[in-house]
Amino acid sequence: MTQSQLTNAGATYRQILVNTLVPNRQAGVKLFFRTDKNNFVLFINNTSQVSAAKLEQLQQNNVKHLYLSITDQQGYLNYLKENLSAILSNPELTDNDKAEIIYDTASSITKELFLKPSTKGIKQTRNLVNCMIDTISHSPKTCNLLMMITSQDYYTYTHSINVGIYAISMMRKVKPSISDSELKTLGLGFFLHDLGKARIPNSILNKQGSLDQYEWQLMQEHPMLGVELVHKMGEDSPLLTDIILTHHERNCGTGYPRKLTGNEISLPGKVCALCDVFDALTTKRPYKKALSTFESLKLMKNEHHEQFDMELLNQFIILFT
Secondary structure (H helix, E strand, O other): OOOOEEEEOOEEEEEEEHHHOOOOEEOOOOEEEEOOOOOEEEEEOOOOEEOHHHHHHHHHOOOOEEEEEHHHHHHHHHHHHHHHHHHHOOOOOOHHHHHHHHHHHHHHHHHHHHHOOOHHHHHHHHHHHHHHHHHHHHOOHHHHHHHHOOOOEOOHHHHHHHHHHHHHHHHHHHOOOOOHHHHHHHHHHHHOOOHHHHHOOHHHHOOOOOOOHHHHHHHOOHHHHHHHHHHHOOOOOHHHHHHHHHOOOOOOOOOOOOOOOHHHOOHHHHHHHHHHHHHHHHOEEOOEOOOOHHHHHHHHHHOOHHHOOHHHHHHHHHHOO
16 A cells, blocks of 8 residues: 555554545544554454544544554555445545556455456456546546556566556547546456466476566466456456457567457557557566666667557657646
């Protein structure tokens, strides 16, 4: 989580916003006040509802933060996942607050999904994307803020979140008339584009050196493995599966798995490919440092331009200027 962390008497606490608490619902964790002497006093236990009256009292006393034990961190993330729509609809939350809540929730959901793909995980991801699109529609600034807080540490799940955020932003730019309904379906595809890597051994995913021929052939199967996984879980939207299957195709025909070229690749597939490469360049890995935004975009335009639709690449560059 992005909230600040404090330690007292050997216990560690994390700060949360009072405005993330939904009236008359259980937070599912113990919540504490912090006193002037930096002691922590119980406000409410994990089985009690946070009444509207208690929230109003906190507001009247200008209390903006409560605290939870770091050992309850996952419990709070579960609360965010289950109540995300109601939380984000709170008009007292700033756009920056909303962006941080979305990213924290996305990290929890996608990490679990890639560790153990499940129908429940797909459903949670869909709800996350839907809430994200609804929030962006009402607060467009949230989209820019999300792009600013993307992680520079590479994990398959953080990569998927980053690509999802970039690609949703890009689709809104290149197709201004896109409906929220279509964007939600595409957004789910962007977030799930690398799901097939859940079926690739970690020894290959995290290998520091070059992949051998067998490993590379196995890696190239992850788009099809991703499509098989989402189909197995009841997701058969052509828009969604197209993104998963084409995000490694390249304009010049050097991509995989089908070596498609130019117009054979859909617009969402091209957008996902751009965002996928950009995030790979701007995140650090054990075997390489992270490039800056400028360095990455320059490399993509000057040395790898044949791989991308140049009109799209130019539009993508404008996102960061």
